[in-house]
Amino acid sequence: MTDAFYLPDPERSDRFLSTEHTRGPWSPDAQHAGPPSALLGHVIERCEPRPGFQIGRVAVEILGPVPLAPVTAVARVVRPGRSVELIEATLSTDRGPVMRANAWRFKRADPELPIPAHSIPTGIRPGPEQGISARFPSDQPVGFHTAIEYRFVTGSFIEPGPALCWIRIKHPIVAGTEPSPLERTLAAADSGNGVSSVLDWSRYLFINTDLTVTMHRQPEGEWVCLDAVTHPQPYGIGLAESALYDEKGPLGRSTQTLFLSAR
Numbered sequence: 001m002t003d004a005f006y007l008p009d010p011e012r013s014d015r016f017l018s019t020e021h022t023r024g025p026w027s028p029d030a031q032h033a034g035p036p037s038a039l040l041g042h043v044i045e046r047c048e049p050r051p052g053f054q055i056g057r058v059a060v061e062i063l064g065p066v067p068l069a070p071v072t073a074v075a076r077v078v079r080p081g082r083s084v085e086l087i088e089a090t091l092s093t094d095r096g097p098v099m100r101a102n103a104w105r106f107k108r109a110d111p112e113l114p115i116p117a118h119s120i121p122t123g124i125r126p127g128p129e130q131g132i133s134a135r136f137p138s139d140q141p142v143g144f145h146t147a148i149e150y151r152f153v154t155g156s157f158i159e160p161g162p163a164l165c166w167i168r169i170k171h172p173i174v175a176g177t178e179p180s181p182l183e184r185t186l187a188a189a190d191s192g193n194g195v196s197s198v199l200d201w202s203r204y205l206f207i208n209t210d211l212t213v214t215m216h217r218q219p220e221g222e223w224v225c226l227d228a229v230t231h232p233q234p235y236g237i238g239l240a241e242s243a244l245y246d247e248k249g250p251l252g253r254s255t256q257t258l259f260l261s262a263r
Contacts, residue, residue, distance in 0.1 A: 023143030
């Protein structure tokens with residue numbers, strides 16, 4: 001098995017071959033949303049790159065299940081600007097689009113702005129070395145849940161409620177490339193509703209229809225921390241939100257809108 005989530009198609013630069021590492025925990029034929037979200041980040045960062053610019057927010061809409069099949073990922077600048085620009089990306093299969101993303105790219109201040117120290121987010125969380133390794137409960141022998149490492153500082157997959165969990169991807173998103181900070185963050189952030197689930201996995205569905213990640217700085221290192229909580233409602237709509245950290249402190253936040261249903 002190739003140690004990457006996607007392989008570049010040698011015949012088309014915008015096409016990628018999905019490996020078993022992208023498989024979701026419930027179906028042998030559908031991907032977890034983490035890898036394709038990270039793949040959209042991969043093409044967004046390579047879309048007309050500009051020195052001195054940085055992605056500040058990515059909003060992913062999940063249009064339907066992503067099959068374990070070849071995918072096409074393309075990005076384009078839809079709103080150019082001297083200081084801020086909007087990039088649109090689409091992930092498609094032979095049957096049409098399955099995910100879309102919008103990303104805002106910002107020009108970094110040079111020289112840096114004299115922001116008062118008390119206004120800059122601070123604080124750290126216990127590091128991954130203080131967490132307990134866990135494996136996602138799934139009948140699938142190989143998939144995204146086996147291609148990443150979870151370390152829980154608080155909470156667990158079998159303990160309902162908020163959780164503090166460190167996540168590290170074990171392989172490149174695209175073979176032959178080094179995972180970028182954005183790719184690592186998008187791959188990890190889609191697990192917010194999983195690590196902080198409050199409903200019984202065997203009785204309920206809580207599927208996210210989207211993923212929005214806002215980062216005020218780039219993460220450093222391999223680990224991304226989710227300080228996650230899920231807010232379910234009895235009428236079937238929920239929200240999962242995560243404060244994002246690396247080992248130096250806060251990075252930003254992520255949110256997921258959830259469809260809740262009895263199985």
